[in-house]
Amino acid sequence: MQRIEYSAEIADLLGRVRRRPAAGWPWRPEEPVPQWLPVKQSWGWLFARDGRVLTLVNPKDGIVSLPGGSLEPEDGGDPGAALAREAAEEAQAVIGPAHYLGYLYDRVGSANGGHECARVRMAARLCAVGPSAPDPASGRHYRRLLVAPGLAVELLGWGEPGLRQARAAVGAAVRQLGVPAAANEAIEELPMAGCEVFPISG
Template sequence: MSQLTDDPGRAGTWMTPAEYGASRAALWTGAVVLVTDPHGRILLQSVDYRAERLLPGGAVDAGESPSAAAAREMREELGVDGHYPRGLAVDWIPADTPAFPPETRFPGEILHVYDGGTWTAERIRAIRLPDQEVTGIEFAEPADLPALMDPGCARRALSALRARINGAGPALLEDGRPTAPTALDRLGVLRTRRVPEHGTWHPGPVPAHLPVRTHSGWLFAPDGRVLLLIAHATGAAHLPTAADGPRAGALPLGYRATGHGALARTAARLPAPATGSDPAYARLLATPEQVRELSDWGPAGAEEVACVHAARARLGLPLAPRTPPTELPERGLGW
């Protein structure tokens, strides 16, 4: 780091204040907010000055903090008052990004992504659009973002959503790409559409008259996390299934009824040492809440997770804190 001096004859790495100021990079600063609905879809807005969808937000004004800019932009663009103290990502956007026409002389930008949380239907209905600039809003499936947004914006939004699910603090991004990718980033989780499993959650065993379409298991590790499978080819996330029914000793957790039968859930401990796996899948350990956030279960997902924690307590296992999902060790787990 160069040091400052007022002596123009000073040799070495010393710089005058004018020289030092001229050497520093000048970048724009922006702030956007990531909001989801109860189905895990992301709030996007259409604007009258470009074809691609955007996260709500915009430029940070002179003398304004990024978090204050985020709150101001949400109020101006959506008519919603709020405070957004939690950051999800900070992205460095290079000067040569194709999203800006040459006449803007875009110098590059530092963009802050804040967590707007999950909005209820009532809060969504409270949105009021301005008379100009924002022409509409929609909630988009995460996998659809690359088709709706500029490529860098889509990467940034997905990286921020994964950072929210990880729960380990803001992600540092360069052109939307994490500088320290987590397992969710490396596996490209949420790059394909999630399989909807909607409907009312029914605790307890599946009634005898209702055919069981699939069995899925919440399999607990000793630390209270559960096994989650991620398809290498698609990034799709799902609980492990058992084509021949639940494993011995499993607790009947509940089910969702569909037109083709019941989607049954059970809970059990991971078998020890839990080695061996299908090479088509990565095996992660995640909290039940993270499993829900990577799935399309709708509002009833909260009821299912409540039953999962009740089963965890019955199995005498601890409540796992939210940490980034990690791959199951190759040596497996012992009890």
């Protein structure tokens, strides 16, 4: 088994990670969202060339997340457009075309005023990140880590349902983005100044 590598600074950050309780939303892989079910959120597995994915850590509360969020009017009902906008706002990320993976069925509708809704999951290339900046919507200033998808599930606290979702994301990324099935296991913080990660031309 490959040793996971990370710096002392990342070790300190990961030591403060706090996992959200699992929501228990059923995962519907590859199923189209029914027309009667509104899509309220879009979140993404954003892949580097070596198979790692972008995770965001809020250093104030230790909460880990994938890039993404609620659909806004300017997204025109397009989950891919919402993901690209949210990734840019939260992580200053530039992404490639987003590939639909499936959705989570939120029966309680906490993102939809108490009415049932869908929370879409997508996969895309993480092409580059710009200089680190606070999210304009929340003021949160996220730390940007590249981690293997399995470790992302652990940091997110999603358990076995999260692993099923990660496997779907990896499968799509292998087929459509050309990433390796076995990701690099090193944990890397992306530089504050920004960098290229996985150019579309690559």
